[in-house]
Amino acid sequence: MRPKIEAVAFDVGETLIRDDRMWAGWSDWLGVPRHTLSALVGAVVAQGRDNADALRLARPGLDVEAEAMAREAAGAGEQLDDSDLYEDVRPALSVLRAAGLRVIIAGNQTARAGELLRALDLPADVIVTSGEWGVAKPQPAFFERLVDVAGCPADRIAYVGDHPANDVFPAAAAGLRTVHLRRGPWGHLWADDPEVIAAADWRADNLADLLGIVTT
Incomplete structure (x- = not known):
């Protein structure tokens, strides 16, 4: 088990x-x-x-x-507000936290993006970016940092992402459980790839299904 x-x-x-x-x-x-x-x-x-x-x-x-x-x-740099979020983000994160799961947002973004993400007041326990950590996916050190902030063993963490090379494969190699999300160009392109299917613990078409997936 x-x-x-x-x-x-x-x-x-x-x-x-x-x-x-x-x-x-x-x-x-x-x-x-x-x-x-x-x-x-x-x-x-x-x-x-x-x-x-x-x-x-x-x-x-x-x-x-x-x-x-x-x-x-020039004032034409990164911008981020609620209109950039997928519609299922806030509801899904809220449901996961209400179920007692620790919610972490950690991706390959700039330090500025980290500030913008935190300003959205998302229902998450930790929001951090590679620019703030000084290490990016798919480097193993990124996932080592992730395990540290999660505060639990790697095999008790589910990492959700769309990109096989940056998300699924390196997270699995680091001992995390993985959810491949069919979303965006990367998620759709590799959704049915045999290597991705083999590496991912679960596959999802949206975030609304996550609670049922990770608690089974």
């Missing part, structure tokens, strides 16, 4: 937050039609590449980090 889940941890982009605003902002900043950048994102996703490669394809030689800093300085 497998250990009871005590904590549920969530990826951020395309798990809790729609990436629409982010990509639209980059399109406008670079002067690239939105449908063009969207198509480039789809292409790099299908190739298993970093999504930042879509920006480099749109503008060859682009220093993404420097450009992101320029956007912030």
Whole structure:
């Protein structure tokens, strides 16, 4: 019999937050039609590449980090509000906490994104980003930090995410239980991949089903 889940941890982009605003902002900043950048994102996703490669394809030689800093300085940087949340986020997180589970939000985002996420007053016990930790997925150290903040053994944590290479595979390798979410381009593209099916403890189409999944 497998250990009871005590904590549920969530990826951020395309798990809790729609990436629409982010990509639209980059399109406008670079002067690239939105449908063009969207198509480039789809292409790099299908190739298993970093999504930042879509920006480099749109503008060859682009220093993404420097450009992101320029956007912030110009007042065109990261923004986040309730309209960016998927509709099932607040209800699902609330139900999990009410059931006595520790809720953690931990993804590959900037320190600024961490501030914006905490400002949303989400029903979570911990909200932190890779930019604040100084280590990012899929590095094992990210999941070591996650286990520390969860306050329970790795096999009592369920990590929920859409991306196999950043979420499912490294979380499973670190000893966490995993939920692959069919959401966003990554989640849909790899939903039926045999390796993802084998690695994920559970698969879900939405967050509303999580309580029933992790408590079975």
